[in-house]
Amino acid sequence: MNYxxxxxxxxDELNASLLMDEMADAGFESFVxxxxxxxxxxxxxxxxxxxxxxxxxxxxxTMGISWKMVPEQNWNAEWEKNxxxxxxxxxxxxxxxxxxxxxxxxxxxxxxxxxxxxxxHHETTSNMIRLMSAMDLKGKNVLDMGCGTAVLAILAGMMxxxxxxxxxxxxxxxxxxxxxxxxxxxxxxxIMLGDASLLENFPAESFDxxxxxxxxxxxxxxxEAYARVLKQGGILLLSGFYSSDRPMIVEHCKxxxxxxxxxxxxxxxxxxxxxxxxxx
Numbered sequence: 076m077n078y079x080x081x082x083x084x085x086x087d088e089l090n091a092s093l094l095m096d097e098m099a100d101a102g103f104e105s106f107v108x109x110x111x112x113x114x115x116x117x118x119x120x121x122x123x124x125x126x127x128x129x130x131x132x133x134x135x136x137t138m139g140i141s142w143k144m145v146p147e148q149n150w151n152a153e154w155e156k157n158x159x160x161x162x163x164x165x166x167x168x169x170x171x172x173x174x175x176x177x178x179x180x181x182x183x184x185x186x187x188x189x190x191x192x193x194x195x196h197h198e199t200t201s202n203m204i205r206l207m208s209a210m211d212l213k214g215k216n217v218l219d220m221g222c223g224t225a226v227l228a229i230l231a232g233m234m235x236x237x238x239x240x241x242x243x244x245x246x247x248x249x250x251x252x253x254x255x256x257x258x259x260x261x262x263x264x265x266i267m268l269g270d271a272s273l274l275e276n277f278p279a280e281s282f283d284x285x286x287x288x289x290x291x292x293x294x295x296x297x298x299e300a301y302a303r304v305l306k307q308g309g310i311l312l313l314s315g316f317y318s319s320d321r322p323m324i325v326e327h328c329k330x331x332x333x334x335x336x337x338x339x340x341x342x343x344x345x346x347x348x349x350x351x352x353x354x355x
Contacts, residue, residue: 080145083115167204168180169183186259199288215231215236215283216283221243221288222243224248227286236284240277241265242271244270252266274301282305283309284311285304285311287315288315302351313349
């Protein structure tokens with residue numbers, strides 16, 4: 076499969092984050108930050124110049140935008156060339172097989188860097204990892220929605236979760252997730268290709284913990300499905316939205332008896348931990 080690389084030049088970090096969020100909603104799958112802005116990638120079959128024009132109102136006059144086709148066989152080499160290890164405090168590191176091990180890490184995840192969201196470089200993924208670092212997952216059943224490279228599912232397995240179900244609707248991410256799960260020698264992670272509709276096949280209250288690092292619109296749309304499969308007293312971790320979106324997310328969760336406990340912010344991206352109330 077060929078991909079289209081869209082190169083955006085901007086010095087405005089907040090504007091860049093807003094634009095990446097909009098592009099993700101429009102089907103762009105991966106983003107790589109650069110010294111001048113960022114590059115975004117979308118399958119050639121899903122690309123149109125009309126999509127770029129739809130983003131024009133996000134572009135200040137000083138911003139440049141261009142695009143080119145990137146053959147798949149060149150993409151992996153380019154991604155590997157630009158892939159740097161991710162270090163989240165002293166809790167977790169994420170590196171490629173061609174990197175040297177990083178000392179003094181509690182957990183080390185090794186992934187093959189391909190075109191899948193969730194390598195840990197984005198603030199949302201690192202925020203989720205920080206929230207997970209404060210949790211005890213031993214013996215828990217965990218659901219990872221929009222799993223991408225399966226980094227969070229893999230970390231949950233390393234932290235002692237009993238069983239993990241990981242779901243993503245992108246075939247590239249699904250295949251990459253399978254490879255990464257095997258690479259990290261985990262046999263208790265099941266990865267599935269699909270979306271929240273798959274949760275209809277699970278009994279109510281199947282999971283102690285639900286992880287969902289996606290984006291605001293999908294979180295709002297699928298919250299009822301997450302709530303149905305989350306046990307009473309279970310924990311829901313959410314990310315993929317901005318500080319300005321948090322009140323809306325928190326209020327929406329309340330409709331399903333899910334109450335915010337804490338949140339963290341990095342570069343205006345938010346991750347929050349909430350608990351499903353136990354009826355009194």
